Amino acid sequence: MLVNKGRPKNTEGREAKEIRTYDFLDSLGIEYYRVDHKHLDTMEECEAVDVALETVLCKNLFLCNRQHTAFYLLVMPGNKHFKTKEISAQINTSRLSFAEPEYLLEFLDIIPGSVSIMGLINDKDNRVQLLIDKDVIKPDHIGCHPCVNTSSLKIRTEDVLNVYLPAVNHIPTFVELTGE
16 A cells, blocks of 8 residues: 555545545645555454554544434544443433434535544534544544545644644544443
8 A cells, every 4th residue: 555645646536525625634734644545344444554554543433312413423443342331421411323324424524434533624513522532642643534435544643633623613522432
């Protein structure tokens, strides 16, 4: 896998939401590295990307409460297991479940399999609360998709927390998952 610094030179055939992601990161002066690859369906398939980027792609889950009135993007290490009971207790909400794909498309302009913290660019009305497992911010870099699942990015954690998130007007709630 070839690691490239920044956006692709040729954007022909790439989705508009991917290009918007690069435009936004570039406008903020955020440096990033990119790997293009086939569509990834599982965290196991992400391992080659992890090796190429020398980081771990985050697992991103789009969740909602039982009433479908509160929506959450949970960013967690790819090697941890998700337990709804753990998160629900920490954020003091009813049991969480996976939100329907139509909400994901409506709020973040992303389809299942491409869920990413980068989708918050599209959440102009702040309908989605960001939850980040504390282990995600320990490494120097975060791995994520640019709103599509055929490329992956490596971005400095500090830039995500201190530049990107303020620019998209999202304040994270930090949670702790045991991963067991």
